[in-house]
Amino acid sequence: MNEEEQNILYWDGLRKGDKQALFQLYNNTYFHLVRFGLKISPDDELVKDSVTQLFLQLWDKHGRLNEVTHVRAYLFTSLKRMLLDKLACHSRTDAAIIKLQYKEEDVELSYEEIIIRVQHDDELRNKLHKAMEQLTPKQKELIRLMFFEGLSYKQVAEQTSQSIKTAYNTIYNAIKSLRTILK
Amino acid sequence: MNYPGKKTGKPLCISKPRLMDIQNYKVEDIICNESFQRYCLGSNKEDIQFWENWIKDNPLQFAVISEAKHIFSVLNANQGNLPVQLNQLKDGIIRFEMLKEALGHTTYQHSEQPAQTRQTTHTQDPETGTRYIATGNHQPPTRRILKYAVSMAASLLLVLSAVYYYTRPSQTIDKAKTKATLAGTVIRSGNEPRKTVVLPDGSIVILRSNTTITLASDFNLVNRELVLSGEAFFDVTHHKDHPFTVHAGKINIEVLGTVFNVNAYPANANTETSLFRGKVAVSKNDHPDQKVILTPNMKLILANETTVSEPVKHNPFRIESMAVDSVSHKAREIAWVRNRLKIEDESLLTIADKLQKWYGIEISFADEQVKTYRYSGTFESETVVKALEALQLSYPFNFQIRKDTIVISK
Numbered sequence: 001m002n003e004e005e006q007n008i009l010y011w012d013g014l015r016k017g018d019k020q021a022l023f024q025l026y027n028n029t030y031f032h033l034v035r036f037g038l039k040i041s042p043d044d045e046l047v048k049d050s051v052t053q054l055f056l057q058l059w060d061k062h063g064r065l066n067e068v069t070h071v072r073a074y075l076f077t078s079l080k081r082m083l084l085d086k087l088a089c090h091s092r093t094d095a096a097i098i099k100l101q102y103k104e105e106d107v108e109l110s111y112e113e114i115i116i117r118v119q120h121d122d123e124l125r126n127k128l129h130k131a132m133e134q135l136t137p138k139q140k141e142l143i144r145l146m147f148f149e150g151l152s153y154k155q156v157a158e159q160t161s162q163s164i165k166t167a168y169n170t171i172y173n174a175i176k177s178l179r180t181i182l183k
Numbered sequence: 184m185n186y187p188g189k190k191t192g193k194p195l196c197i198s199k200p201r202l203m204d205i206q207n208y209k210v211e212d213i214i215c216n217e218s219f220q221r222y223c224l225g226s227n228k229e230d231i232q233f234w235e236n237w238i239k240d241n242p243l244q245f246a247v248i249s250e251a252k253h254i255f256s257v258l259n260a261n262q263g264n265l266p267v268q269l270n271q272l273k274d275g276i277i278r279f280e281m282l283k284e285a286l287g288h289t290t291y292q293h294s295e296q297p298a299q300t301r302q303t304t305h306t307q308d309p310e311t312g313t314r315y316i317a318t319g320n321h322q323p324p325t326r327r328i329l330k331y332a333v334s335m336a337a338s339l340l341l342v343l344s345a346v347y348y349y350t351r352p353s354q355t356i357d358k359a360k361t362k363a364t365l366a367g368t369v370i371r372s373g374n375e376p377r378k379t380v381v382l383p384d385g386s387i388v389i390l391r392s393n394t395t396i397t398l399a400s401d402f403n404l405v406n407r408e409l410v411l412s413g414e415a416f417f418d419v420t421h422h423k424d425h426p427f428t429v430h431a432g433k434i435n436i437e438v439l440g441t442v443f444n445v446n447a448y449p450a451n452a453n454t455e456t457s458l459f460r461g462k463v464a465v466s467k468n469d470h471p472d473q474k475v476i477l478t479p480n481m482k483l484i485l486a487n488e489t490t491v492s493e494p495v496k497h498n499p500f501r502i503e504s505m506a507v508d509s510v511s512h513k514a515r516e517i518a519w520v521r522n523r524l525k526i527e528d529e530s531l532l533t534i535a536d537k538l539q540k541w542y543g544i545e546i547s548f549a550d551e552q553v554k555t556y557r558y559s560g561t562f563e564s565e566t567v568v569k570a571l572e573a574l575q576l577s578y579p580f581n582f583q584i585r586k587d588t589i590v591i592s593k
Contacts, residue, residue: 019276022276023269023272023273026269026272027265027269030263030265030268030269031224031226031262031265034262034263035262038260038262042260044260044261044262044263048263048268051268052268052271052272052275055272056272056275056276056279059276059279060279111260114260115257115258115259115260118260118261119257124257128257143258146220147220147255147258147259148258148259148260148262150220150224150226152217153197153217164197168197168215171215172211172212172215175211175214175215175254176211178254178258179210179211179250179254182254182257
């Protein structure tokens with residue numbers, strides 16, 4: 001059974017009021033949702049809180065939930081709506097930001113933008129920016145797949161059509177050069 | 184090429200490493216290890232167990248592991264740790280269900296505002312009744328239930344904001360109903376020397392004896408407002424969108440995220456605001472636009488009208504340095520709350536008992552084994568949370584704050 005098939009089962013369980021099913025669904029989708037959310041807003045605390053709220057809300061209205069065939073897509077849409085509402089609410093004083101927020105609604109942040117903007121410490125941000133500049137596009141791509149998307153070496157190797165060994169070495173060298181600059 | 188396998192002629196160490204090998208691992212080797220990555224994400228029980236044990240058994244490698252964790256979290260954009268996040272959800276659901284139960288319950292009395300609290304609850308809608316909690320050891324059991332329910336309802340506002348405020352603003356009936364039920368929660372310290380409460384937003388308040396705090400009916404929904412009569416020490420969590428405001432006597436104190444003490448017993452000649460960390464803006468009720476910004480280690484004194492002499496009337500605010508005790512070099516303003524704890528090889532059970540007595544908050548254990556953890560050392564802390572955090576540094580355990588109880592677990 002793949003993940004999405006499991007999700008449908010958990011969804012049905014949730015509709016019947018099975019709390020464990022809710023937690024299983026959460027375990028299955030948490031990282032997908034957080035990654036998706038981070039592409040909309042680099043405020044990691046806001047994103048994580050919103051994911052929790054989304055599930056609380058699901059639990060609150062579990063008796064009124066409809067059957068859903070694409071559970072993950074449904075959750076993505078709900079999370080996106082919640083995040084955009086909150087961002088609009090947070091920046092009520094700044095009309096320009098709201099405009100930006102809604103106009104560029106479909107523009108996703110890049111991996112580099114996300115990991116830099118998530119950090120609050122200016123010094124670390126600068127260093128990280130510098131460190132990422134040192135990497136080759138290939139290294140950046142592999143780092144993203146492994147650390148952000150959470151793939152295994154096997155999956156990274158498959159996606160980039162190279163051997164596990166090459167993938168490992170590329171990532172290892174990238175980490176080594178990142179580490180010297182981040183120190 | 185730099186993978187660890189090459190040097191030793193072994194295959195790539197990408198999955199679970201052999202225990203003895205990790206000793207020779209560099210930070211890079213650890214970060215690149217899949218098992219370590221799963222441990223950081225909390226996505227695999229076996230990996231979590233493995234690395235937790237290894238870290239415990241190799242305290243000397245602490246710096247290496249910390250750096251590896253840090254870099255991992257940077258590259259991972261702080262996605263968080265699955266079990267930690269799941270526990271938050273579970274906790275949220277427990278609170279949510281308690282709230283629902285509390286709202287469905289009809290046995291709580293709605294008492295009219297008692298005369299003595301009327302003056303301190305002037306920001307409230309006069310139509311919403313004020314419910315209050317009295318503390319002390321002489322209460323009949325029914326009052327205890329009331330206390331439990333009301334304080335619990337207060338701690339549930341957070342979840343309320345999650346479920347009702349943000350996501351279903353159109354359902355005003357639900358909102359109005361919950362608002363009315365939670366209106367004006369009052370917390371009283373009674374005769375206890377100190378009473379620690381954790382507010383719905385996570386801020387910690389320690390009430391001195393005979394002190395009353397009234398939370399605004401929409402506390403933590405729109406803003407965080409409360410009325411204080413008496414003396415209290417505040418450690419406020421930072422929340423840029425919800426300003427924290429204390430109304431005390433004739434003054435209003437606006438807070439961003441900070442630690443301060445307010446002495447506002449109605450019987451005293453002065454109202455004093457002492458700031459320890461952060462920044463607060465103080466204004467008088469009748470001149471809300473004239474704000475005085477207070478910087479750390481300063482205190483602001485406002486003479487109460489009855490005792491005011493003519494010249495003071497023109498310049499009601501006085502700013503002074505906090506009074507420093509000549510022996511301890513600590514500010515006298517918070518001597519009542521600061522606890523110097525001296526521990527010599529005592530069990531966590533004994534320590535918890537001491538903390539419970541001093542800070543006036545119940546501490547319980549979810550786990551038998553933790554009770555036997557032993558600690559030594561001397562430390563000073565203003566709040567019970569700070570005290571527990573200090574203990575955690577020396578040997579880790581977890582604690583959770585539920586309602587007005589702290590639960591310690593492994």
